[in-house]
Amino acid sequence: MSKNIRNLVVVFVALLTFQQIAAASDPLNPPYLNEMPCAARVFAQTAGTDDRDTAGRQAATFWQLLTMISEMGDPARQTRQQFTPDELRIANEYFCAYISIVRPIFKTISTPEEKQKWADLQECRFDRTFHDGLLQIYFSPDLQAQLDKVDAAARASGGVEAVTDGLVKVLSAPDISYLARMPSAEQVMKDLTIKDPHFTVARQAKAMLFLCEIIDDMAGARSEYGLLSPKETQLEQSYSDAYKKIDDSMASPGERLAFLHMTLMLENDRFFYGLMGHYFPPDFVAEFKRNRPAHFAVISGLDAPDGGRNPLAGQDVFLLKDSLDDALSKAGIGPPAGMTAGAAMLLARINKTPDIQKMTDAMTADCVDIIATDSDGSGQFSGVRPGTYYLVSSISNPRMVWSLKIDLHAGPNDVTLDEKNAETVK
Numbered sequence: 389m390s391k392n393i394r395n396l397v398v399v400f401v402a403l404l405t406f407q408q409i410a411a412a413s414d415p416l417n418p419p420y421l422n423e424m425p426c427a428a429r430v431f432a433q434t435a436g437t438d439d440r441d442t443a444g445r446q447a448a449t450f451w452q453l454l455t456m457i458s459e460m461g462d463p464a465r466q467t468r469q470q471f472t473p474d475e476l477r478i479a480n481e482y483f484c485a486y487i488s489i490v491r492p493i494f495k496t497i498s499t500p501e502e503k504q505k506w507a508d509l510q511e512c513r514f515d516r517t518f519h520d521g522l523l524q525i526y527f528s529p530d531l532q533a534q535l536d537k538v539d540a541a542a543r544a545s546g547g548v549e550a551v552t553d554g555l556v557k558v559l560s561a562p563d564i565s566y567l568a569r570m571p572s573a574e575q576v577m578k579d580l581t582i583k584d585p586h587f588t589v590a591r592q593a594k595a596m597l598f599l600c601e602i603i604d605d606m607a608g609a610r611s612e613y614g615l616l617s618p619k620e621t622q623l624e625q626s627y628s629d630a631y632k633k634i635d636d637s638m639a640s641p642g643e644r645l646a647f648l649h650m651t652l653m654l655e656n657d658r659f660f661y662g663l664m665g666h667y668f669p670p671d672f673v674a675e676f677k678r679n680r681p682a683h684f685a686v687i688s689g690l691d692a693p694d695g696g697r698n699p700l701a702g703q704d705v706f707l708l709k710d711s712l713d714d715a716l717s718k719a720g721i722g723p724p725a726g727m728t729a730g731a732a733m734l735l736a737r738i739n740k741t742p743d744i745q746k747m748t749d750a751m752t753a754d755c756v757d758i759i760a761t762d763s764d765g766s767g768q769f770s771g772v773r774p775g776t777y778y779l780v781s782s783i784s785n786p787r788m789v790w791s792l793k794i795d796l797h798a799g800p801n802d803v804t805l806d807e808k809n810a811e812t813v814k
Contacts, residue, residue, distance in 0.1 A: 416474045420460060420534065424453065424478055425526050427485040427609075428758040433525065433749070443489050444509025450486040451513040452522055454479055455552045459538040466554045468563060473679050476558070477608055481771075483559040484613040514548050564617050566606055570599065571667050573630035579666065589634050590650035591659075596631040598660050600624050601799075604770070605680055612770050660799065682772045682796035686779070688765025689806025699783050700765030700805060707756045707769055708778040712791045715778075719750035730789035731813045734782045751780060765805075774798045781805065787813040 416422050430449050436442035457479050458465075465471060471479070497503050512518040519539060523532040542551045571579070573596065580591040603624045604611040616624065638644040664673050684707070688700040708715050712729045716722065721743070723732035736744040752758070756777060759767040774796050782789040788810040794803060803809075 417472045418460065418475070420531055421457075421474050421478055423527050423531050424457075426755060426757050427481050429752050429755055430485070432752050432758060440493070440505070441509065443493055444506065445512065447486050447489040447493075448510060448512035448515075448518060449522060450482045450489070451552070452519055453482045454486070454555060455513075455542075455548060456535055456539075457482075458552045458555045459535070459542050459548075463542060463551045464554065466557060468558050471555070471558065477679075477771075479555055480559055480562075481609040483556065484609040484615055487615060488613045516543070562607070562610060562617065564606075564620060566668075566672070567619055567623060569668050569672070570602070570623055573626045577630065586646060587650055589637070590647060590654060593631055593634045593647070594651045594654040594659065595663055596627040596634075598663055599627045600631075601683075602664070602676075603627075605676070608681075608771055655800070657799065677798070680774075680798040681770070682774045682798055683800050684769040684772055684794070684796055685800070685802040686759070686761065686767045686769070686781075687802060687804045688761070689804040689808075690765060692765075697763065698765035699785065699788075700761050700781070701763050703761050703765070703781055703783060705759050705761060705767060705779065705781040706751045707758070707772065707794075708751060708754045708780060709756060710754050711778050711793070712751070712780050715754035716747060716750050719746065719753070721746055721750055728789075728791075728811060730780070730782070730791040730811050733780075734784070734787060734789045734813050737782065738784050738787070772796055779803065789813060 427450070430453075431446060434442065434446045434449055436445045457475055461475070462470070468476065493506060497506055516539075520536075523535055527535065539548065542548050576595050576599070577592050580595055581588050582591070603616070603620055607616055607620060610616055635647075638647050661673060661677070664676065668676075686705050688698050690699045692698040710718070712733070713723075716729050716733075723729045727735075733744070733747050735741075736747060756772060757769050759769060761767040777794050777796060779790060779792045779794050788807070790805050790810050792803065792809060794801075
């Protein structure tokens with residue numbers, strides 16, 4: 389989805405006055421996937437001697453993680469149906485992250501020396517010592533033992549290089565058959581026309597946003613990393629263009645306000661799944677519901693000083709599996725007596741004490757994802773499994789920290805960070 393359309397979605401979500409409360413996430417299938425690191429953690433914790441060395445190590449890490457998913461099942465798997473939805477979702481994130489690294493590198497390599505250096509870096513994809521180092525960084529002793537066992541078996545049976553072939557083959561040929569049922573923008577405009585012209589344009593506009601969301605949800609990490617297929621890109625752009633045409637047609641502030649109000653009324657599952665049900669068969673809609681991710685908008689509720697940046701601009705926001713206290717405790721870190729974990733983290737950041745790196749590492753190890761806010765102090769988590777998480781962020785001027793329990797449901801969610809839900813640190 390284009391950035392402008394995404395920003396409009398964030399605005400819509402921010403204005404909602406109710407939220408559907410989510411149930412706890414179901415366990416991942418297979419269970420070992422619960423320990424697989426998110427891509428943001430790999431990027432944050434993998435560094436080399438220079439930018440090219442860092443890229444090589446990150447790419448090799450993602451490839452090794454793909455190999456681990458292949459090794460933990462039947463390496464002979466060759467079709468999408470032989471992998472669980474959770475395996476495909478996590479593997480797709482790793483594969484897209486890998487492609488996002490290597491594709492720009494290939495475009496800049498020009499000399500034989502550069503090619504050889506990059507080839508040497510990529511040998512880490514199959515190196516046992518590199519593999520063992522990743523086990524130590526990311527996994528519990530029990531899972532380390534399992535992964536070590538299956539990796540040894542794969543190497544003994546003919547080489548680890550071929551183990552990932554089946555999974556990569558599946559990921560390299562994404563299933564875009566759903567596009568055959570996606571309606572054209574023109575068809576939607578016709579189908580949603582009713583007697584009331586004002587409600588007609590609201591229905592049409594909201595449908596365009598929802599159809600963009602369906603493409604993004606079906607693509608998963610491919611959308612996040614800008615790897616949509618040409619057909620997906622073209623269709624999504626047609627929906628975005630149709631939305632913009634409707635939005636541009638609002639002639640007066642009053643007309644625009646009424647338009648926003650009516651589109652907000654349609655920000656619900658009834659309209660979303662009703663739209664899907666009109667174009668897709670029931671079994672497809674049911675499967676989509678089971679696997680639909682959450683999208684989580686983080687919005688700054690702080691005022692920017694005159695002519696200045698929003699206080700939340702450019703700040704890291706962590707989405708954790710556990711509370712900040714528990715994430716730090718697992719790493720053997722505890723706040724001083726009488727101080728919250730959030731206050732201890734912010735003061736360590738302001739004073740640049742050694743503890744801040746330990747705390748950052750502990751949060752990174754526990755994270756589901758990490759984002760940096762934009763110039764408005766807002767940001768978006770995409771493709772998160774519905775469930776209960778903990779949001780952590782902080783600013784030093786004014787001294788505020790957020791450590792919030794968040795229940796995410798499938799589809800759009802939002803939270804506004806402001807003085808009301810922040811801890812002010814003296």
